[in-house]
Amino acid sequence: MLEAVFWVHAIIAIGGALLCVTRRSPVASALWLIVTLFATAVMYVLLDAHFIAALQVMVYSGAIMVLFLFVIMLLNLGDQLATDMKGWFGRVIGLVLGVFVALELWVITSVAPVDQIRLPAGELVRMAADEGAIGMVAQSLYTTYLLPFLLTTILLLAAIAGAVVLAKRRV
Amino acid sequence: MLLGPALGVSAVLFTIGVLGVLIRRNAIIIFMCVELMLNAVNLTFVALAQQLGTDGQVFVFFVMTVAAAEAAVGFAIIIAIYRHKETVDLQNLNLLRG
Numbered sequence: 001m002l003e004a005v006f007w008v009h010a011i012i013a014i015g016g017a018l019l020c021v022t023r024r025s026p027v028a029s030a031l032w033l034i035v036t037l038f039a040t041a042v043m044y045v046l047l048d049a050h051f052i053a054a055l056q057v058m059v060y061s062g063a064i065m066v067l068f069l070f071v072i073m074l075l076n077l078g079d080q081l082a083t084d085m086k087g088w089f090g091r092v093i094g095l096v097l098g099v100f101v102a103l104e105l106w107v108i109t110s111v112a113p114v115d116q117i118r119l120p121a122g123e124l125v126r127m128a129a130d131e132g133a134i135g136m137v138a139q140s141l142y143t144t145y146l147l148p149f150l151l152t153t154i155l156l157l158a159a160i161a162g163a164v165v166l167a168k169r170r171v
Numbered sequence: 172m173l174l175g176p177a178l179g180v181s182a183v184l185f186t187i188g189v190l191g192v193l194i195r196r197n198a199i200i201i202f203m204c205v206e207l208m209l210n211a212v213n214l215t216f217v218a219l220a221q222q223l224g225t226d227g228q229v230f231v232f233f234v235m236t237v238a239a240a241e242a243a244v245g246f247a248i249i250i251a252i253y254r255h256k257e258t259v260d261l262q263n264l265n266l267l268r269g
Contacts, residue, residue, distance in 0.1 A: 006173055010180040017184050017207055021191035026199050033203050036184070040210055043180070047173060049217045052231050056213075059235050064206065064242050071246045072199060075253050084197040084260060094193030101189045105182035109215075112174065118222050121172075127225065137228050145229050152236045159240035166247035169254075 006046050013039035024083050026072045030065060037061040048124040050133040177218035185211035198249055198259040202242070209238050 016036035023029045037060050044053035072078060085091065127136040141149055184207060191204030213231045220227025253259055 003173065003176070006176060010176065013180065014183055014187070017187040020203060020207065021187055021195070021200075026197060026203075029200050029203055033207065036207065037210060040184075040214055043177065043214060044217050047177060047217045047221045049220060049228050049231070052213075052217055052228050055232070055235060059239065060206075060210070064239055067242055067246060068199065068203065071249065075199075075250070075259065077197075077199065077259065084195055084200070086194050086196060091194050094190055097193055098186050098190040102182065102186040105185060109175075109178035109182050113219065113222055119224060124221055124225070136225050137232065140225055141229050141232065144226075145233075148233060152233060155240050156236065159243045163243040163247040166244065167250045 002046060006043060009039040009042040009046075012036075013043070025079065026077050027069065030068045030072065033068075034061045034065050037065070048128065050128065051137050174218050174222055177214060181211040181214035181218070184208075184214065196261045198252075198261055198264075201261070202245055202249075206238060206242070209234055 013036045016032045016039060020029045020032040020036060023032060037056060041053040041056040041061075044050075044056060086094070124136070130136075131139060188204045188208035188211060191207065192201050195201055195204070213234055216227040216231045216234070220231075249259055252264065256263060258264075
C-alpha cells in the first residue's frame with residue numbers, strides 16, 4: 001500500500017519535472033514545477049520526514065515559487081512566442097551528457113548503507129512519537145549543528161542585502 | 172523499505188534537471204531546473220535519513236535556506252540584466268565571450 005502511494009507520486013513528480021523542462025511558457029513551467037514539489041512532499045511524508053514535507057510545501061512551493069512567478073510577471077515573460085530550446089545539436093549534446101549523468105547516478109544509488117551504521121527499522125517513527133516530528137529535527141539542529149544554523153542567518157542577511165543592492169536602480 | 176526506489180527517483184529527477192539546464196536558454200527556466208536538482212538532492216538526504224538518523228533532515232533544512240538565498244540573489248541579477256538588455260535569453264548575453 002505504502003509502496004503504491006510512493007510510486008504514484010514518483011510518477012507524478014517525474015512527469016511534472018519533464019513537463020517543467022519542456023513547456024515553452026515560463027508560467028506553465030513554474031506551475032509544473034510546483035506539481036513536482038508537492039509530489040516530492042508526499043514522498044517525504046512516506047519517508048518519515050513530516051517536518052521537512054511541511055517546510056517543502058511552505059518554503060519551496062509557497063515562498064520560492066511565488067518569487068519565480070512574481071519575477072516572470074514583473075518582466076512580462078508570460079507568453080513566449082518563439083521557443084527557447086536549443087537547436088538539434090545542442091539537444092543531442094544535452095541528451096548525451098544527461099545519459100552520462102544518469103549512468104553515474106545509477107552506480108551511486110545502487111550502493112546501500114552498511115548495516116553497522118543503519119538504524120533499526122521504524123526508529124524514526126519511534127523518535128517522532130517520543131520527541132515530536134519537529135523536535136527530532138530541532139534536537140540536532142540546536143545542538144550539533146548550532147554554528148551552521150547561526151551562519152545561515154548571516155547568509156540570509158547577506159542575500160537580502162545583496163538582492164536589494166543588485167536590483168535597485170541607480171540613485 | 173523505500174530507500175532504493177527513493178534514490179532511483181531522485182536520480183531521475185536530478186537528470187531531468189541537468190537536461191533542462193543543458194537544453195534551455197531562458198534564464199528563469201534554467202533557474203527552475205537548478206531548483207529541481209536541489210529538490211532531487213533533498214529527496215536523497217531524506218531517504219538516507221530514514222536509515223541513518225535525522226542529521227539528513229537537518230541538511231535538507233540548510234539546503235532549503237541556501238536555495239532561498241540563491242533564488243533571491245539570482246533574481247536580483249536577472250532583473251539587473253533585464254534592465255540593460257531587455258532579455259533573459261542566454262544566447263543574447265555574451266559579454267564574457269570575448
